[in-house]
Every structure is written in C-alpha cells, then in structure tokens.
Amino acid sequence: MKKNAFYAQSGGVTSVINATAAAVILESKKYKSKIGKVYAGKNGILGALREDLIDTSKEKVSAIRNLRETPGGIFGSCRFKLKSLKENKKEYTRLVDVFKAHDIGYFFYNGGNDSADTAFKVSQISNEMGYPINCIAIPKTVDNDLAVTDNCPGFGSAAKYIATSIMEASLDVASMAETSTKVFILEVMGRHAGWMAAAGSLARVDKNDAPHIILFPEIVFDEKKFLMQIKKIVKDNGYCVIVASEGVKNKKGKFLAESDRKDAFGHSQLGGVAPFLSNLINKKLKLKNHWAVSDYLQRSARHIASKTDLAQAEAVGTYAVKYAVKGMNGVMPVIKRGSGKKYSWKIEPASLSKIANVEKKLPKSYISKDGFDVTKKAIDYLRPLILGEAFPKFSNGIPASNKLKLQMVKKKLKSWNI
Amino acid sequence: MKKNAFYAQSGGVTSVINATAAAVILESKKYKSKIGKVYAGKNGILGALREDLIDTSKEKVSAIRNLRETPGGIFGSCRFKLKSLKENKKEYTRLVDVFKAHDIGYFFYNGGNDSADTAFKVSQISNEMGYPINCIAIPKTVDNDLAVTDNCPGFGSAAKYIATSIMEASLDVASMAETSTKVFILEVMGRHAGWMAAAGSLARVDKNDAPHIILFPEIVFDEKKFLMQIKKIVKDNGYCVIVASEGVKNKKGKFLAESDRKDAFGHSQLGGVAPFLSNLINKKLKLKNHWAVSDYLQRSARHIASKTDLAQAEAVGTYAVKYAVKGMNGVMPVIKRGSGKKYSWKIEPASLSKIANVEKKLPKSYISKDGFDVTKKAIDYLRPLILGEAFPKFSNGIPASNKLKLQMVKKKLKSWNI
Numbered sequence: 001m002k003k004n005a006f007y008a009q010s011g012g013v014t015s016v017i018n019a020t021a022a023a024v025i026l027e028s029k030k031y032k033s034k035i036g037k038v039y040a041g042k043n044g045i046l047g048a049l050r051e052d053l054i055d056t057s058k059e060k061v062s063a064i065r066n067l068r069e070t071p072g073g074i075f076g077s078c079r080f081k082l083k084s085l086k087e088n089k090k091e092y093t094r095l096v097d098v099f100k101a102h103d104i105g106y107f108f109y110n111g112g113n114d115s116a117d118t119a120f121k122v123s124q125i126s127n128e129m130g131y132p133i134n135c136i137a138i139p140k141t142v143d144n145d146l147a148v149t150d151n152c153p154g155f156g157s158a159a160k161y162i163a164t165s166i167m168e169a170s171l172d173v174a175s176m177a178e179t180s181t182k183v184f185i186l187e188v189m190g191r192h193a194g195w196m197a198a199a200g201s202l203a204r205v206d207k208n209d210a211p212h213i214i215l216f217p218e219i220v221f222d223e224k225k226f227l228m229q230i231k232k233i234v235k236d237n238g239y240c241v242i243v244a245s246e247g248v249k250n251k252k253g254k255f256l257a258e259s260d261r262k263d264a265f266g267h268s269q270l271g272g273v274a275p276f277l278s279n280l281i282n283k284k285l286k287l288k289n290h291w292a293v294s295d296y297l298q299r300s301a302r303h304i305a306s307k308t309d310l311a312q313a314e315a316v317g318t319y320a321v322k323y324a325v326k327g328m329n330g331v332m333p334v335i336k337r338g339s340g341k342k343y344s345w346k347i348e349p350a351s352l353s354k355i356a357n358v359e360k361k362l363p364k365s366y367i368s369k370d371g372f373d374v375t376k377k378a379i380d381y382l383r384p385l386i387l388g389e390a391f392p393k394f395s396n397g398i399p400a401s402n403k404l405k406l407q408m409v410k411k412k413l414k415s416w417n418i
Numbered sequence: 419m420k421k422n423a424f425y426a427q428s429g430g431v432t433s434v435i436n437a438t439a440a441a442v443i444l445e446s447k448k449y450k451s452k453i454g455k456v457y458a459g460k461n462g463i464l465g466a467l468r469e470d471l472i473d474t475s476k477e478k479v480s481a482i483r484n485l486r487e488t489p490g491g492i493f494g495s496c497r498f499k500l501k502s503l504k505e506n507k508k509e510y511t512r513l514v515d516v517f518k519a520h521d522i523g524y525f526f527y528n529g530g531n532d533s534a535d536t537a538f539k540v541s542q543i544s545n546e547m548g549y550p551i552n553c554i555a556i557p558k559t560v561d562n563d564l565a566v567t568d569n570c571p572g573f574g575s576a577a578k579y580i581a582t583s584i585m586e587a588s589l590d591v592a593s594m595a596e597t598s599t600k601v602f603i604l605e606v607m608g609r610h611a612g613w614m615a616a617a618g619s620l621a622r623v624d625k626n627d628a629p630h631i632i633l634f635p636e637i638v639f640d641e642k643k644f645l646m647q648i649k650k651i652v653k654d655n656g657y658c659v660i661v662a663s664e665g666v667k668n669k670k671g672k673f674l675a676e677s678d679r680k681d682a683f684g685h686s687q688l689g690g691v692a693p694f695l696s697n698l699i700n701k702k703l704k705l706k707n708h709w710a711v712s713d714y715l716q717r718s719a720r721h722i723a724s725k726t727d728l729a730q731a732e733a734v735g736t737y738a739v740k741y742a743v744k745g746m747n748g749v750m751p752v753i754k755r756g757s758g759k760k761y762s763w764k765i766e767p768a769s770l771s772k773i774a775n776v777e778k779k780l781p782k783s784y785i786s787k788d789g790f791d792v793t794k795k796a797i798d799y800l801r802p803l804i805l806g807e808a809f810p811k812f813s814n815g816i817p818a819s820n821k822l823k824l825q826m827v828k829k830k831l832k833s834w835n836i
Contacts, residue, residue: 013593015586043596072589078597163816168433168718171490175431178461179496184714205819272693274711292713293692296602300586303722306815386815397724397804398581401623 002034003105005324006048007056008041009073009140010080010111010118014154015161015302016313017110017140018074022067023317024108024138025056034325039102039409044078045109045118049091050416051098053409066402068310069392071302074404077111082118085128094416095122096131101412106134106324110317112141112152116332117356123330136320137332137352140313142299144195147358148350149334153316154299156309156385159199161301162188162243163386165294166203170210170241173290177239183230183281183289185242186211187274189298192247194218194362196298200243201374202382210241215273217247218362219371221256227284229372234287244273303399307388312345319347343384420452421523423742424466425474426459427491427558428498428529428536432572433579433720434731435528435558436492440485441735442526442556443474452743457520457827462496463527463536467509468834469516471827484820486728487810489720492822495529500536503546512834513540514549519830524552524742528735530559530570531775534750538770541748552742555750555770556734560717562613565776566768567752571734572717574727574803577617579719580606580661581804583712584621588628588659591708595657601648601699601707603660604629605692607716610665612636612780614716618661619792620800628659633691635665636780637789639674645702647790652705662691721817725806730763737765761802 007024009017021040028035040054041047047054054075056064067074085092098104109119119137126133139146144155166186173184190196194216203210212233215221233240248256257272274291281289312335319333331349338344366378374382393400425442427435439458446453458472459465465472472493474482485492503510516522527537537555544551557564562573584604591602608614612634621628630651633639651658666674675690692709699707730753737751749767756762784796792800811818 009593013590046596070589071586072591073593075593076596077593079594080597160815164721165715165719167816167819168489168720169714171488172431172714172718173490175427175491175493175495176497178464178494179498186715202814203816205814205816206821275690275693290713291711292715293709293711294715295708295710296587296590297583297604297710297712300590301583302586303582383815388815389809389812391807391809394807396620396623397578397801397806398585398621398623401585403624 002036004036004103005038005106005108006041006099006104007038007108008044008047008110009075009077010044010109010115011077012112012142012299013073013077014140014142015071015157015300015305016154016310018070018072019068019310019313020110020138020140020153020317021074022064023314024321025064027318027321031321031325035106036103039104040075043076044080045082046078046080047075048095048098051101051411051413053102055407055409058407059404063402063404068314069302069399070402071300081114082121084121085124092125092129096125096129097413099131099133102409105132108136108138108320108324110138110140112143112146113357113359116146116352120330120352120356123352126329134324134327134329136324136328137355138316138320139332139334142196143190143193145193145360147355147360150337150345151335151385153309153313155195156306156312157301157304158196158298159202159382160306160386161298161304162196162199163202164304166200166211166241166243169292170203173239173241180288181239181290182234182287183240183242185244185274185277185289185291187244187246187291187293189295190217190245190247192217192359192361194245197243197245198362198366198374198378199382201379202386208237211243212237212240213242213372214374215242215244215248216362216367216371217245217249218367221248221250223280227280230281230287231285242277244277246273248273302392305390306386307390308385310390315347323349420454422454422521423456423524423526424459424517424522425456425526426462426465426528427493427495428462428527428533429495430530430560430717431491431495432558432560433489433575433718433723434572434728436488436490437486437728437731438528438556438558438571438735439492440482441732442739443482445736445739449739449743453524454521457522458493461494462498463500464496464498465493466513466516469519469829469831471520473825473827476825477822481820481822486732487720487817488820489718499532500539502539503542510543510547514543514547515831517549517551520827523550526554526556526738526742528556528558530561530564531777534564534770535774538748538774541770544747552745552747554738554742554746555773556738557750557752560614561608561611563611563778565773565778568755568763569753569803571727571731573613574724574730575719575722576614576716577620577800578724578804579716579722580614580617580712581620582722584618584629584659584661587710588621591657591659598706599657599708600652600705601658601660603662603692603695603707603709605662605664605709605711608635608663608665610635610777610779612663615661615663616780616784616792616796617800619797620804626655629661630655630658631660631790632792633660633662633666634780634785634789635663635667636785639666639668641698648699648705649703660695662695664691666691720810723808724804725808726803728808733765741767
C-alpha cells in the first residue's frame, strides 16, 4: 500500500543535516510502490501541526543532491517538544488529522534527544490511536550525546572545525607570545556533555602542542588549580591555549557563564565562558589573553565538514527509509563501530525507548586524571570521526548557494493555533 | 658583493604571512652571487636586536615550500616599535653591530603600519649611520589598512573566512528563527578600519541574504536606529544577521567594548562588541539572539584561504627580493589593481615614507547612506580578493603540520637587554 512520507528537522541544526534530508528524499524514490511523495515539515513538528508541508517532489533531483553541501536546516527546524499523549491529546489528534488528510504513513524525524522523544511519542500513535504510522527518528546533533549510537551525525564535522581552528589559532598565538598574547581561549558548544571540548585535543600532533587545557562540563571548575596550570604552562611553553565548554560549572553546580535567558525547551541559554575566563586571567594572572566564541560557526561550518561524518549523515537517512518500508516503527538507525583496529562502521536499528531523553556524557575513562585533558582512549574514539575532507563547491569565493523552491502543499484542514 | 639577508615578521600575523616568508627565502636562492644566507629574526625586530637569528639554510626546500600552507608566523612575531634614531640611537647602533657581525646587507620586514614605520627607520641607517643596507618592507595585515597598496596580503583570506562563516551561520539562524534564535551577531576584527566588517557583505547571493546589518568603526553607533533596524528586519525577514567590527564607537568616541587593557603598542585591546550588542538586544527588544567572536580564528584560517590572497602574499615576497638585489632601499612592494573590467593585479615598488603610520580607512563611497551596509562599489573592490580556494593538505583529519628545525645562528656579540 502506497503512502506519503513526512520528514522534518528538529533542534539545533548541523552542517550535514541537509545531507540526511537529501538521503531520505532520494532513497524514498527507490520504493515507488510503497512511498508516494515526501513532504517536508516546515519548522519541524510544527509543520505537521500547522499543516505546513513542503512538497519535495517539486524540486529537481540535482537540487536535492546539492543539499549535501548546504549547512543549516533547509526546511526550517524548531525547538518544540510534544507533551505526552495523556497530557495533550489534542496535539496527537491534530497530527492524525494531518496525516490522514495527506495520506502520510511514514514519519521521519531528524534530531537529537528531545526530537527522539517527540518521535517516540509519535510512534505510539499506531497503537494508542489506531492510525498506522511507521515512525523513524534519525540521529543528528553536534553535541554527540545520543545514547546507543556510537556517535552522532553532525558531531564529526563540528569536531573537525574545532580541531582545525585550535590548531590554526595556536600557531598564531605561538608567534605572538613573546611580546603580546600569552593565553588564548576558545569557547565551544556542548551544554552538558564535553564531546566538542574533547575534540579540541585532535589539534595536537606533538605532545606539547595546543590545546594545553580543556575544560569539560563533566568536571567541576577549580579556579585555583586552573590558574596554577596556566601559569605553569606559560612558564614552560611560552603560551597556553585553552578549550572551554560552554557548559563548565562551578562547585555550586552553576554554569560559569549563566545567563537568565532560557530557550523554548526551558534550557538556560549559554555563551560567555570565554570572556569570563579571560577576565579571571586578567585579574589574577595579569597575562594578556585573547578569546573566541565560535557559537553557530562551529555547527554550520560545512566548508570544513568531515567526509566520514557526511557519509554517516547520508547513511542514517538512507537506512531510515529502508527501515520504514520494512514496516519498522519507533526505531532509530544508529551507527555501530566495528571492533577491528581499522575504523569501520555500519548502521543498525535501535529502539527509541532506549534513546529518547537519555544524555550520553563523556565517559570518565576519556578524561585525564587532572581533569584538564582527554585520554588516549578518547582520542582513539574521536580521531576517525573527523577523517577525510568533503569541501563543497565554491562560487564567487564563497560556498555555492543551493536554494530550493520550497513549494507548499495546498492545505486541506482548518488552521491550527498552538 | 654577496651579503646575507635578514627577514622578520611583525605585528599580528595572518594565514598567509608564512607564504611570503617562503617566497623571500626561495627567491633569494636565485641570486647566489648577491644573497648569501637568509637569517630569520626570532620574534621580529627583536631577533635582530637580540642577535636571535634563525638559519633558514638549514631547512629542507620542501619544508620551506610547505610554509605556504602554514598559518601563524613561523619565526615568531612581535609588537615592538623602534624609537626614532634621535630618541634611541643605541638601538640603531646595536642593529648595525648585528648586521656587521653577520654580514647582513638586506633587511626584509614583513608587517603592517607599525612595521612599515620600523622598516622606514631602518632604511635610514644607510645614510645616517653609513652602513649600507637595502631595506624592504613587505605588506601584511588582515586589517587591509595600509596606504598606497590596493589591498594587503592576509586580508583576502580573512575576508573569505568571514564571508563564508556569515553565509553558513545565517543558514543555521534561518532554520532556527521560527521558535528560537532571531538575531545572530558576528564580531570581526578591524580596530579602526571597517574592511573586515565590509567583507561580511560578500556572503550575500540574493538581495535579502545575510548579513542584514554591518557596523563599521567609521560610523558612529546610533543605538536607536540600530534597534529599529533590527526590529524591522526581524519582522520582514524572520531573522537578522549582524556583522559588527570590534572597533565600533559611540558618540563620545569610546569603543562600545572598551577594555582597560592595552597592548605593547599602547593600543586598547578590544573584544566584546558582540556580547555588548547581545545584551542590548535582550534588554531593549527581548529577541533571542546568539553571538560569535572569531578573534584569532579569522586571521589564522589557512584552511579557507583565498587563492588570490595567497598568490599576492607570495608575489610581494618575491618582489621584495627582486627590489633588494636591484639596490632599492626604503620601499615596499605594493599591489596595483589593473583598470580593466576583469580583475588583474601587478606588483610595484612604493616609498615607505608614504606608507609608514598611515591608516587607510574604508572610503565613504564604500558605505551605504544609512551606514548599515556597503555599496556596490565596495563589493566590486572586495569580491576579487576572496576568489579561488587553496586548501592545504590534510593529515589525520586536520591541516598537515609543517614544523621547521629553526636552528639558531651562533651568537658573536654580547647579549642585549632591552
């Protein structure tokens, strides 16, 4: 029985999430007897609730293919979490109405922890509300904090960006240190898990190379130890390069750079650990320092994407479709690492019940004893994820722009106000 | 008569200054009857004063060639300005002592405004102190603010980094805007001249593309107009992307993000316009926003260097040597743009007296009437400078590391304390 598919992007986007979108759309075309059109939700699950559906069949195949070179979420993303069926049945009834109106039998939701939760809830519609749907969550997050999967599409490219940036900036600091900047701080994302911070370690070729200090959200910030460490490194090495996670917390469990703003998921909105540390170093050590905050740059830097990451982003999209047409529901295609010495990986299905809302932090065995570095085990895990380059085409000196028509499907229902 | 050459790097480094160094060293090898060894000063002019000379003849030619892919200043840079001959003759006497001790007849100084001043002063040693020296300053600065030259090596690559970053990040913001981030701010370098900020405009393909607001140091910050502009753009476009120069000033002439720290040249050390603006937008407009500060990342991003910039960085190095062996003194090889429609350029010598300490700001005709954008004239000037890619070799997922032996020349004089 032929059904249409719904695909949407959710949560913070990555430099390769559109590669996953392209894979879903292109793979779907291979199952003409089972999948009709692929409708993309405008702004994630909101697109389904509002009946804001984009008809991807109106796009040229070449335009869809070019999505693999386009960062951001081409169909719009959202930070919006469905309540449970018990708490807000109205939302689910609406989803079923929209699915029915557009003959949707496949639901692909591309996101992180919160999105896996949404997908998990939608997957229950089949049993609880009697509307048959094959719901597949597709992994994506620069935070690399999804459970079960070995790693998350989007992370490898952000990690490559961070490692490359630290390597390049440290050569700059090294040359300035004699008469100017002695300390450089790069603030990276990763609210609760230090994967992105750990990736800074990949900048190192020789033992004394930058970064010299890594601050993880998993390790309580010890000001005294931190300052002593910098002092020692500047004395021995001439300069000190620090990678600091935005999620570093003090003894009281407060983010060093807590802001009182919250996002739509109720999470504190962070940013500002680097200037916080810079101030501290000025005051206590009087060492000239510079700092950078990459923020969105690190998760949208498609120009320095990891080829491995890109391939995995495409594979999870492809397998999501394969699982759906096999009739699976409530699963996620996850990345499984081979056990051999040479890095290898394959895709496997995993139940969403094990993934939704679980946060995978950096294991203790990945952090050095002093808490300022990673272990060899961490590097062995991380290194393969950034391997290979996948430069996009350039036009006029910048990455080529790949815009879509984004033609909306005609609405059939009354409008929906959240 | 064969003489040795001295080459040094000064001021803030760039992603392509080492390409210039490589060109100087390799071109020098072509004049075996005139140039002996090329000694690189460790940490700029300090290397000459301290007799800290690196013997570049000990390096493999392939290692020198690889410098074109290595950001930072491989020989160490400095922020150190010579006083005038009148004010501090001791320094000049010392330079002559070092030059004599090591038979140095060529002096190449690779830097910006302050460095052109140093080179200009050294060039006067010939006449004032009777020691014959051919002194050539070689342009380099991401600030693009040197006089006479059409543009400065290092700027094109920083500009390409900024344009690419804005383009990529804006796709991220666009996808988040519906339920999350509405405003994104990228702070860029350029203390007194808005060239780097202007480069953000190159991210645009279509009229409404990001960036939507550019803040220049040349334009007094008007808070009310700025906030109104953001409000309008968010209303019309859904989101607003801002590029802000670190050097933006208020009506009183104060940097928006003034810090009380100063560098060795006595310049205020900036950084923090982006968080300043973010706070303002939170308070006055209550719009969720994100901000990034690229700092050293933008001037060391060799991985996204402009091919045009790289070629020019090499050409000024090559021509510096050509001028020196011709017996020129007190000049700089500058870039001259051809007058045709198609972009072309060549290298010409220009007198340092016209360049030292002069700062070339963004011309008024390059800034739009409302002060928040550039004109077509600016884009016509800027675009060619970022054209072409020159990706470095990668190894293990990061740009290949190119380290030198950096073997010091045996000292012949007593040590020197500044």
